Amino acid sequence: MATKLLYLEDFGVMAAAAHVLAVETQEDGRVSVVLDATCFYPRGGGQDWDTGVVQGADAEFVVEEVRLDEQGVVRHIGRFAHGTFAASATVACQVNEARRAINTRLHSAGHLVDMAVDRLGLPWTPSRGAHYPHMSFVEYGGKLDPAQAETVRAEIEQVVQKIIAAGGENEIRFIPVEHMHTVCRHVPENIPRNKPARVVIYPGNFGIPCGGTHVKNLAGIGTVTIPKVKSKKGVIKVSYAVAGIN
Ligand SMILES: [Zn+2]
Secondary structure, eight states: OOOEEGGGTOTTOOEEEEEEEEEEEOTTSOEEEEESEEOOOOSBTTBOOOOEEEEOSSOEEEEEEEEEOTTSOEEEEEEEEEOOOOTTOEEEEEEOHHHHHHHHHHHHHHHHHHHHHHHTTOOOEEEEEEEETTEEEEEEESOOOGGGHHHHHHHHHHHHHHHHHHOOBOEEEEOOGGGGGGTBSOOOTTOOSSSOOEEEEETTTEEEEOOSOOOSBGGGGOOEEEEEEEEETTEEEEEEEETTTO
């Protein structure tokens, strides 16, 4: 049974009650816990997984890693600090909020780069992104004259900062993949099918097909800079940084 993904409906859910469906020891000696619902974000879409704790009546499980499988089942991987969970026990999930906040801000900043590229009318096709503290970039298919790279870098940085200064809240919409093109400039071909299809509408009616967590108000992202834009073999890589994180 697919795990109910609570963070899809509300980015702010950091704690939730759930029921234990399975507790298994993995080959590597760590324990995998499956619940009926979770507020833990599993790694995906370039955003890192959450960590935190799951508390039972007389047990505490430390979540070190979170994974979503092809069937939509989330595995919370880690170890018991003490005790264990009985099948169908009620437990309390608590996400490490500081880590989540960093991942969320980085992820949202990546989408602001997309918005800036769109506003500047650059004919680039979004391909992939990495929104990790040690590595934050967005890549596009397209061409860029190396002589123009610095000008484009400065323009993207300026537009990103303008968008943040204007602020505004985003909105969550569940939309079938076939209809996403009505609200999104770009709908990737490889949208994961193992979770509900969701679009996040950023201010200015900029729809993004995305299952990650986002800063509700753009002001919460902080200061974003663009240290580098480079182009190689038809791939344009825009590196970005969020002040205080990377
Ligand atoms: Zn995203």
